[in-house]
Amino acid sequence: MNCEVVIEAPGEHRLAEHTPRQPAAGEALVRVHAVGICGSDREVYQGNRPEGYVRYPLTPGHEWSGTVEAVGADAPSTLVGRKVVGEGFRNCQVCDRCHAGETTLCSAGYEETGFTHPGAMATTLTLPARLLHVLSDNADLTAAALLEPAACVAAAALKANTLPGERVAVVGTGTLGMFAVQFLKASSPAELLVVGTRPDRADLSKAFGATDFRLKDQELPGGFDVVIETAGSASAARTGASLLRRGGRLILTGIPAPGADGLDPTDLVVRQLEVQTVFGAPPGAWAHTVRVFGAGLLDPLSLVTHELPLDGFAEAIDLVGSGDPMVGKVLLRP
Numbered sequence: 001m002n003c004e005v006v007i008e009a010p011g012e013h014r015l016a017e018h019t020p021r022q023p024a025a026g027e028a029l030v031r032v033h034a035v036g037i038c039g040s041d042r043e044v045y046q047g048n049r050p051e052g053y054v055r056y057p058l059t060p061g062h063e064w065s066g067t068v069e070a071v072g073a074d075a076p077s078t079l080v081g082r083k084v085v086g087e088g089f090r091n092c093q094v095c096d097r098c099h100a101g102e103t104t105l106c107s108a109g110y111e112e113t114g115f116t117h118p119g120a121m122a123t124t125l126t127l128p129a130r131l132l133h134v135l136s137d138n139a140d141l142t143a144a145a146l147l148e149p150a151a152c153v154a155a156a157a158l159k160a161n162t163l164p165g166e167r168v169a170v171v172g173t174g175t176l177g178m179f180a181v182q183f184l185k186a187s188s189p190a191e192l193l194v195v196g197t198r199p200d201r202a203d204l205s206k207a208f209g210a211t212d213f214r215l216k217d218q219e220l221p222g223g224f225d226v227v228i229e230t231a232g233s234a235s236a237a238r239t240g241a242s243l244l245r246r247g248g249r250l251i252l253t254g255i256p257a258p259g260a261d262g263l264d265p266t267d268l269v270v271r272q273l274e275v276q277t278v279f280g281a282p283p284g285a286w287a288h289t290v291r292v293f294g295a296g297l298l299d300p301l302s303l304v305t306h307e308l309p310l311d312g313f314a315e316a317i318d319l320v321g322s323g324d325p326m327v328g329k330v331l332l333r334p
Contacts, residue, residue: 010047061119185209
């Protein structure tokens with residue numbers, strides 16, 4: 001049966017019959033293999049997504065993998081039958097930010113699959129073919145469903161521009177944090193510290209390449225060249241800044257609650273810290289992620305703990321927000 005999850009309004013969802021939308025010119029129809037649940041999907045369901053960044057009723061799902069079943073006119077016919085993942089941001093392609101490759105900053109406004117356009121919590125997904133990234137024929141599509149969060153971290157890693165031999169650190173031990181460890185490990189750091197609140201993540205962090213793991217309330221070292229923050233709290237950002245040497249580089253990927261106390265501007269100026277931020281993944285970060293995944297340098301499957309059918313959406317949302325240390329990445333399988 002073709003079906004889809006529909007969130008009618010905050011707190012209200014149903015499983016509906018799904019009718020695949022045939023691709024128009026420049027589009028592709030993808031048979032969805034797996035779709036991930038992340039904190040932003042929980043925000044959509046609970047109604048906590050900022051105004052303008054969600055449009056109800058909505059089929060969610062922005063982390064996905066699948067196989068192209070059909071393409072419309074003007075889309076390459078060679079895509080049919082290929083395993084793919086896809087970018088979420090529906091950029092205009094003509095503004096100055098899009099021409100600069102910064103598609104997540106498109107001047108035409110925010111439009112994204114799974115938030116303002118139908119997402120992948122359905123049997124099929126139709127989207128512009130230009131947003132697709134083709135995987136190898138032997139790619140594991142279950143693992144590939146995690147490449148969207150990996151691409152967001154890749155954007156941070158590219159901005160960090162880590163050099164071999166530098167001392168690097170990651171604050172946060174969720175999916176983004178574990179991907180950050182893997183990307184930073186690939187740059188051959190002299191030291192790779194992970195700081196978090198979950199002691200159960202120590203072994204996994206070290207398996208991915210961390211040389212040290214500390215809980216956030218423990219005494220922490222300093223003098224790091226680069227810190228990537230992934231926890232999404234103002235306190236995590238401050239912890240990240242405290243780890244840096246003078247002139248160090250801090251990359252923020254998490255989104256704290258509005259109005260949260262932020263970094264101390266005096267500290268930033270006096271220590272000449274370089275602070276950059278990431279919101280989503282532009283095409284270059286996606287391409288980098290697909291290359292790294294294809295080279296076998298990412299291990300997404302170790303992060304997956306639960307796989308449920310589409311009618312398990314409510315259970316999946318509860319799992320993501322449970323705080324249970326046994327819950328990692330939750331996937332739905334259409």
